[in-house]
Amino acid sequence: MSGAETGTLVQAPATRAEVCAVAVAESYRGDGELIASAFGTVPAIGVRLARATFEPDLVLSDGEAYGVRGTWAVGGPAEGPIESWMSFNQIFNLVWNGKRHIMMIPSQLDAHGNSNISVIGEHAKPKVQLLGVRGAPGNSVYHPTGYWVPAHSTRVFVPAVDMVSGVGHDNAAKAGPAASRYHDLREVVTNLAVLDYAPDGRLRLKSVHPGVTVDEVVDATGFDLVIDGDVQETRRPDGEELRLIREVIDPRGLRNAEMRDGEVVA
Amino acid sequence: MSDKRMTADDVVARLRSGMTIGIGGWGSRRKPMALIRAILRSDLRDLTIVSYGGADVGLLCAAGRVKKVVFGFVSLDSIPLDPHFRAARQRGEVEVAEYDEGMLMWGLYAAGIRMPFLPTRAGLGSDVMTVNPGLKTVADPYGDEVFAAMPALKLDAALVHMNRADMHGNSQFLGPDLYFDDLMCMAAEDSYVSCEQIVPTEELTADAHPSTLRISRLLVSGVVEAPRGAHFTSCAPDYGRDEAFQRAYVNAAKDPAAWDEFSTVYLTGTEDDYQRAVARFDTQEAMA
Numbered sequence: 001m002s003g004a005e006t007g008t009l010v011q012a013p014a015t016r017a018e019v020c021a022v023a024v025a026e027s028y029r030g031d032g033e034l035i036a037s038a039f040g041t042v043p044a045i046g047v048r049l050a051r052a053t054f055e056p057d058l059v060l061s062d063g064e065a066y067g068v069r070g071t072w073a074v075g076g077p078a079e080g081p082i083e084s085w086m087s088f089n090q091i092f093n094l095v096w097n098g099k100r101h102i103m104m105i106p107s108q109l110d111a112h113g114n115s116n117i118s119v120i121g122e123h124a125k126p127k128v129q130l131l132g133v134r135g136a137p138g139n140s141v142y143h144p145t146g147y148w149v150p151a152h153s154t155r156v157f158v159p160a161v162d163m164v165s166g167v168g169h170d171n172a173a174k175a176g177p178a179a180s181r182y183h184d185l186r187e188v189v190t191n192l193a194v195l196d197y198a199p200d201g202r203l204r205l206k207s208v209h210p211g212v213t214v215d216e217v218v219d220a221t222g223f224d225l226v227i228d229g230d231v232q233e234t235r236r237p238d239g240e241e242l243r244l245i246r247e248v249i250d251p252r253g254l255r256n257a258e259m260r261d262g263e264v265v266a
Numbered sequence: 267m268s269d270k271r272m273t274a275d276d277v278v279a280r281l282r283s284g285m286t287i288g289i290g291g292w293g294s295r296r297k298p299m300a301l302i303r304a305i306l307r308s309d310l311r312d313l314t315i316v317s318y319g320g321a322d323v324g325l326l327c328a329a330g331r332v333k334k335v336v337f338g339f340v341s342l343d344s345i346p347l348d349p350h351f352r353a354a355r356q357r358g359e360v361e362v363a364e365y366d367e368g369m370l371m372w373g374l375y376a377a378g379i380r381m382p383f384l385p386t387r388a389g390l391g392s393d394v395m396t397v398n399p400g401l402k403t404v405a406d407p408y409g410d411e412v413f414a415a416m417p418a419l420k421l422d423a424a425l426v427h428m429n430r431a432d433m434h435g436n437s438q439f440l441g442p443d444l445y446f447d448d449l450m451c452m453a454a455e456d457s458y459v460s461c462e463q464i465v466p467t468e469e470l471t472a473d474a475h476p477s478t479l480r481i482s483r484l485l486v487s488g489v490v491e492a493p494r495g496a497h498f499t500s501c502a503p504d505y506g507r508d509e510a511f512q513r514a515y516v517n518a519a520k521d522p523a524a525w526d527e528f529s530t531v532y533l534t535g536t537e538d539d540y541q542r543a544v545a546r547f548d549t550q551e552a553m554a
Contacts, residue, residue, distance in 0.1 A: 065442035087443040088292060088318075092368045096388070118364065123397045125358035131346060132319075132339035137366040138388030167391035177389035178411035182387070 014237045016191060017042055017255035018245055019209050022237045023194050025050035027146050027187040028101060033057045034144070035067075035086070035100040041250075041258040043103045043148045043189075044074045048249050049241060071244070075254050095135065098182055101144040103189075104136060108161040109147060111202045111223040113185045113200050114168030115140075116161035123163055136165035141172065141179050146186035150258050152193065154222035169201030191259055193217045194234055198226040207234040269433045272488045274304035274495075274537060276477045277458045279519050280488070281305070284333075286314040288419070288454055290426030290447035291499060293343040294320040294507055296439075298427035300495035300537050305326065307536075310366055316374070316419055318367070318446065320499060321515065324348035326531075328525065332360050336419060338367035342512060349519035363398055365389065365416070371446055373419035378452025385413035424454035427496045428481065429504060430470055431461040435486025438470050438478045441502035448480050456487040462504050494541055498527070510551045511544065 024046025036047040036058040048104060051058040052071045062068045062078035065087045070080025086094075094100055106115035107130055117136055121127030139145050149156050164171055172183040188195040188203065192212045198204040204226035206239055208217055214231050237245070245255070269524040278301070281287065291297035302322050305313075312333040317323055319340035324330045328350035340351040354360045366375070366388040372409040376384045385404050389395055395414065426447040429440040437459045439447070451457035459481065470479060498515065518528035532543050 078465055088445055092371055095368060096386075112414075118393075119355075123362075123393070126355055129347070129352040129355040131341055131396060132337055133366055133392065134339045134365045137390075137392035137394050138368040138386070140392075141387045141390055163397070164391070164393040171391040175395075176412055178387050178406075178413050179390035181411070183391075251475070 014242060015256070016209060016211070017259040018237050019234055020189055020191060020244060020259070021045040021245055021255060022047055022241055022262065023189045023209075023234050024103065024148065025053070027103070027189060028055050028058060031055055031058060031101050031144070035059045035061065035091075035094060037100055037102040038148070039103065039105050039150050040150060041074055041203060041254050042150065045245060045249050045255055048072070049244055052244055052248070053241065055135065059084065073248065073251050073252070075252055095138060096142050098143045100139075101115075101146070101186065102139050103146045103148050104139070104166065106147050106149065106156065106166065108158045109149065109156055110161050110168060111187065112155055112168035112170040113166075113201070114161050114164045114171060114199065115147060115166035116163050117165045118163040121164050133163070133165040135184060137167060140166040140185070141183050143182065144184045145185045147188045149188065149190040151191035152217065152220045154220060155223040157223065159223050161242065169197065173201075192220060195225070198228065200226075202226050204228065205231050205233040209212075209234045210236060267434050270435050270483070270486060270489045271433050271464065272490060273298050274460065274490050274492060275307070277301055277425070277488055277490060278304045278308045278310065280456065281310055283310050284312045285422040286420070286422040288421040289315060289317040289322045290445060290449040290450045291322070291423065291496070292318045292443070292445040293339075293341045293498070294499045294512065295324045295343065295439065295443070296376050296427055296445065296496050296501050298425045298495065299497055299499060299501040300492035301427070301458065301490065302326065303533065303537060303540060306533050316370070316450075317519065318370070318420060319348070319351065321348060321512070323348035327351050327354040327360060328519070334361035334363065336363040336365070336370070338365055338370050340437065342516070344507065345511060345512060345516055349516055353519070365394055365398070365505040366392070369394070369414070369416045370419070371449060372416040374446060374449040374453040376416065376418035377420045378449055381418060383417050386414060386416055389414040389416070419453055421450065421454035422456070424450040424457040426450055426457065426459055427492070427501065428459055428461045429501065430463055430465050431459050431489050432467040432470060432489045433464055433489060434467070435459060435481075435483035435489050436467060436470065436479055437461060437481035437489075438474065438475060439480060440478060440504075441500075444480050451481050451485040457481075457485050458488045458490065459486050460490040460492040460495045461495055462495065462501065464489060474520065476479060492537065494544075497541075497544060508544070514547065
């Protein structure tokens with residue numbers, strides 16, 4: 001057991017949301033000087049945690065138009081010195097320049113890593129209009145792209161997405177070298193597991209979170225995940241990570257509102 | 267030098283049904299809402315709207331003024347989806363050309379620099395290529411790659427809202443982001459700028475760096491002084507988004523009677539009527 005080194009707050013065992021935040025942080029390990037863009041509360045915690053610990057060179061936006069140093073709490077304004085102007089136009093340029101690793105929230109994701117955030121149903125007359133493709137087509141062919149799925153289910157993990165917004169391995173290959181040259185899909189973190197990609201480009205079960213079984217993940221996935229060898233357990237937060245999450249990055253506990261599984265796991 | 271001051275209704279009088287109109291701002295940020303409200307008071311229809319969309323798209327869709335939306339997203343930022351755009355799409359009422367956000371920028375830039383298209387990797391491998399059947403690819407003449415050829419998005423008119431301008435059309439943003447308002451104006455035959463305040467030219471740079479003057483009078487056909495003209499979207503640093511009013515806008519979309527009432531209270535009168543009704547709303551909110 002870890003997590004008991006510092007003050008009383010961090011002596012409680014880690015929750016699932018905290019395990020997920022650390023898994024998000026881990027997916028940015030090794031990135032160096034890139035913009036770490038993250039949608040959702042747990043990813044927002046994860047990128048701040050990564051920068052506060054093992055990836056100090058990451059660039060983080062205040063969510064408006066500035067790159068800001070420091071470590072500030074989720075759900076409030078950024079606190080720290082502004083280090084860069086990152087207007088949308090600047091961000092678009094840096095996206096195409098490749099200087100970003102994004103974690104998006106897909107409404108649907110298939111076995112090859114194609115994501116959909118646009119529509120459910122027919123494009124001409126959708127059953128459900130979602131956001132639109134936003135920057136997903138460009139993000140996915142220009143710079144590292146991962147996904148956060150707060151509720152791992154067969155509604156999200158589907159055999160085929162209704163509209164390819166973010167480009168998967170199969171479609172990048174089909175579209176030719178211009179699409180695949182900088183195509184770089186990174187880990188998918190869910191409330192149950194961490195997924196990466198097998199050499200053939202299909203999603204693979206990399207680790208299950210503490211307290212989750214492989215069968216649970218398989219049952220919640222609408223296609224066959226690649227499972228090769230023994231599936232590891234997702235790393236548990238250490239004491240300093242728990243202190244940062246609980247006292248600095250998310251003192252209000254917003255992470256628990258995003259997760260269905262708030263239970264103690266470790 | 268020409269005095270380009272005019273009213274919002276003057277701007278709308280220069281627009282025609284069936285036009286392609288670019289709308290500045292982003293999501294629920296610095297949208298030219300006073301100009302949108304003026305369109306709602308007119309009989310313009312069958313518009314093609316090019317926008318980093320928010321309530322501008324939603325309001326025009328709700329009023330049945332839109333033939334086609336050229337977009338990458340429609341969002342109210344703090345509320346992810348605009349209910350009117352969503353409803354119009356789900357009823358199959360509006361045509362769309364859906365592009366990646368960067369492709370949209372590229373199409374505006376192409377139009378602005380008078381190129382028929384610009385190449386990009388964005389869109390390749392995605393269904394943007396399949397839902398836009400006219401979207402073609404182009405081979406690199408120097409190498410082997412094949413790119414998406416984003417067509418120029420030429421606009422008949424652009425509508426943007428800025429913090430300050432002078433009477434000649436030199437326009438200034440004082441908030442954190444210009445968004446793509448400059449490209450909208452470059453891409454348009456005629457651009458109309460509404461602003462919080464029209465000031466003498468020398469005042470524009472009295473306290474602000476000249477780099478905030480990102481839209482030159484070269485590109486501007488008309489200037490409208492419209493205080494709180496971006497309401498209920500944000501217009502930092504002059505004011506933030508009116509979150510309570512935005513919620514009321516979204517809630518009113520939930521049934522036709524509520525929307526009729528919202529339209530009657532806020533969208534049938536003049537801009538002054540609108541601002542007075544919003545002041546009453548704010549007072550009620552403060553007391554609640």
